[in-house]
Structures are given as structure tokens and as C-alpha cells.
Amino acid sequence: MVLYALRRIPSALVVLFLASVAIFAVLHLAPGNPAVVLAGPDADSVTIAAITHQLGLDRPLPVQYAIWLRGILTGQLGQSYVLGAPIASLIGRGLGNTAQLTGAAVLLAVGLGFAAGTIGATTRSRVVRAAVVTFTTISFAVPTFISGVLLVLVFAVWLRVLPPGGHASLVTDPLGGLRFLILPAVCLALPASAVIARFLQTSLSAVLEDEYIRTARAKGLPAARTLLRHALPNALPPVVTVLGIQIGQLLGGAVIVEAIFAWPGLGQLILQSFVSRDYLVVQDLVLLAVTVFIVFQTLTDIAHAALDPRIRLGS
């Protein structure tokens, strides 16, 4: 497994490096000089030249890229001129909130996905299986911006049991914080839970047909133990892979969910920076999203290899 990790990590780093170059290139291809935006409408050419120099925009692009990369590796992200705060502290503040949201969504997605997938694979009732298929089809297909609006309508407007949006700290006000967290977390979790459920159901159904499961049943093992000790572990590898991709995608989904529920996270920060043309912040956040995606994809590939010797030992 260590050997597999040693093979897998360098290729992940190559993709990450290429992605960082692409992000840098894309944001420097953007029309308009950021210094002109920052200097304001009435600035003279001397001020603009000074700001251009201060931002390092008059230096060759490879040098600018190196400076950007060094800043990221040392945590010196610079100053957001539009919001008037260090970029690192802006990202730090949003990161905590987005981590709460995505963390809760992962737990919900795994819980719902495993429950639905296991029920779908083991039930003998047609009605129950149809219900599972309906749940996965709908939660996979319906986009988060629709499910979010529907959740607000049902639970905040009509039933009035949960707030339609906002945020409270889980530390100082655990109960209030949780109330704000539930709807956005459910909204973000639904599509991921559907994907997990579908993959688990397919994989588990196939495993349950295997002969060693029949043997386990024949020697009198309780159904629960057969399922938990024999069937589920062997059904896991494909689910783990898809789980990694789903977690990596959550930061993209968080942009929409945070916009619906006024959740003060990184999604709100990237949109705010986009609108105010604060492209340095956008650049850092896009890189962060890509890094998170690549990290989770790599971790789950390694976990997959740990679960499945054929991958770990294959060439």
C-alpha cells in the first residue's frame, strides 16, 4: 500500500502543478488591468503605475507565478485590496464555516447513501426497492439550487421549524448553530448520497450473489453478520472511489448552497471577490478547490488500493 501511495502521489502532484499553472494563466489572461480597478475611476497614470509595480504586475509572468506559489507555500497570500484585509484571514474565516457545512454534508451523504444502498440491495419487497430507486433518481437529478429552494419553502416558510438561512457559531451557540446547519447540509448532501447509494446497491447486489455468501448463510451465520462482516467490506472499493470524487465536488456545490442559505463561507467569498474583480482572491480560492479535489481523489485511490489487493499489486 505504501508502494502504491509512492506511485500515486507524484502523479497527483503533477496534475496539481499543471492545474496551478492553468489557473494562473487563465486569471492573467483576464481582460483589464487589476491596478486600474484598484486605483479607482479618477486615478492618474502615476498612481496606476505605482499600484502596478506594488502588485508586481510589471514583472515577467513566470516571476509573478513563482511569487504567487511562494506566497501560497509560506502562507503569505497578500492583501485583498477590495476588502481591505489579509487574504489569508479572509480565507481562514470562510474555511471554518465551509468545513462545517461540507463536513456535515459528507456525514449525511454517507449515512443516507449507505442506508439507501443497503436497503436497496437486500430488500425483497418491490415497493421498497422502487422507493429507493425513486429517492436516488430524484436526489441525483434535481440540482441543489432547486432542492434548496424547496427545502426553504417546506421547512422555513410553511412548517416554520428551521430558519431559511443564516449562520450561528456551533461553539458559542450549539443548538442555534445546528438549526442553521441542517437545511444547507441536507441540500448539499442529497446528490452525493444518491451517487453513493447507487454504487453501493450495484456493488452489494453483485457481492450478495457470490458463493462465499451462500456458504456463510449455509453455515448458519446471522444475516446481519453476513452482511456486515462478509458482504459490505467486499462491496466497498467502488463506493470509496466515488465517495472521493463526490467529496472533492462538494466545494463547487457549496458555492450554490451558501448563496441560497446565506452561509458565510468560501463560496460567498469567491462570488463576492468575483463581483468586485478581486481576482487575487478568486485565484487562491480556485486553486484551493482544485487542491481539495485532487487530495481527496488521491486519498480514496490509496484507500481503494488498500481494500483491493488487485490494484495495489497490479502494474
Add this chain to the structure above:
Amino acid sequence: MSNLRPAECAGFVLVALIVVAGAAAPLLTRYAPDFQISGGTLLSAGVAHPFGTDDLGRDLFSRVLYGIRVDIVVSAAGVPLALVLGTALGLCGPLWGPADVVIQRTFDVILAFPILILGIAIAVITSPGLIAIVTTVALANVPIFGRLARAAVIAQRERDYVTAAQAIGAGPLRILVRHILPNSVDALIVQAALSLATAVFVEGGMSFVGVGIRVPAPSLGNILNESLPYLASNPNFALGPVIVFTALVLGLNLIADGLNARLSHR
């Protein structure tokens, strides 16, 4: 098409209804999408305005119908573009090792972007609008089609019939297009249906968060965004986008599932 399953059939009907409604928008409504009815702000749904009116007194039924046209354009432009480009890259890559490596790495990089984050980055260059959405849809789908086509090449190129074709003097292009491509057509068709659903999602998502179609131009995503402050007082504001989006993506997914089931059991 002879043995359509009910779910697939329902999918086709849903999608066809919406496409026709969008195409026939001028016949179905007498209000222009940006016409402001004086004294008619935030009307509830009724006979004159099936979805009511928005905060500026514009007929929401008209805005929804014209908004559907954006999704038709995005789907009709972005997905075929990705299909052609991705298939070409996927088929030709394996012909020459170094090109294959470059193409595969490029695909890896594109796929590392969560799709909405990709949309935001693209909107920085092109500025928000139709071009940004179509580019995002095309770019995000090229690697998916490319990998499907490449998988067919890898799986088929050692087969005897390919050797036979080579032996009678067929060139690489002819072998790829005439002999190998047909093997991946099923997978590409199913993926095209899924990509159409992605296209609708990307339009909605990008316009919803403000990096896609901007008001006053109507789009389902930006109507939904504008409805957010009025969900408590005028839930009908969100009615149109909710119905159309749900029907569209559900319909396209049902079609994809049906195609998948039919083509894989053939």
C-alpha cells in the same frame, strides 16, 4: 425506438414539452420577457399570468419561456462541441504516445475542477454570459467523451478484426472511424444524454450565482435567484424555474437510464 420503456418514454415527453414551449415562446405569451406591467408587481399566479409577475412587474411565464431558450442554446452548442472534440482527441491520442500523454494530463487537469468553480474561472476571462456558460459546458465534457472514446481504442486495437483491416491496407484514420468508433457509440450516446442534464445544471448554477446570464436577460437560474427574497410572501415567483428545471433534468436522466439499460443488454 420500438420498445421504449415507460420511464424513458416519460423522459422524452417531459423534455419535448419543455423544448417546444421554449421554441414557441412568442406564440404562447403576449408579454415580452422584459416588459414591465405598470402597477403589476409581484402578482400571484392567475389566468392572466400563470406564474404571476416579478418584483419589477414582468410576466414570469414569459421570462420562464424565454429562459428555456437559453438552456436550449447552451445544450445544443456545448454538448455537441464537447462530443466532437472529445471523441476526436480520445480516438487520435493513442496513435502517438507523446500526444496521448499530453491529452490525458490535460483531461486530468480539467476534471480536477469542480464544475461550478471552472465556470467562475471561465467567467473571469469571458465575463459572465452565454459564452462563459457554453465554454464551461464544452470544456467540462470534453474529457468525459475523450476517455470513453480512448477506452474503446485501447480495448479494440489488439483485436483480430483490426489486424485484418490493417492487413488489407486500411489507414489508421479509416480504422479508427469505421471500425473502432462504432464500438464506443453506445457509451457516447448515453453520456450525451447525461451531459445535456449537466448543461442545464451548469446554466442554472452559473446564472443563479451571477456568473452566467445576467438580468435583465431572462434565464431560469437568474429568475430563481431573484425569487429568493420573496419565497415567504410570493412562492409562485420560484414556481416556473422549479417546475422546468426539475422536469428537464429528471427527463434527461430518465432518458439516459433507459438508453443505458437498452444499449447494454443488446
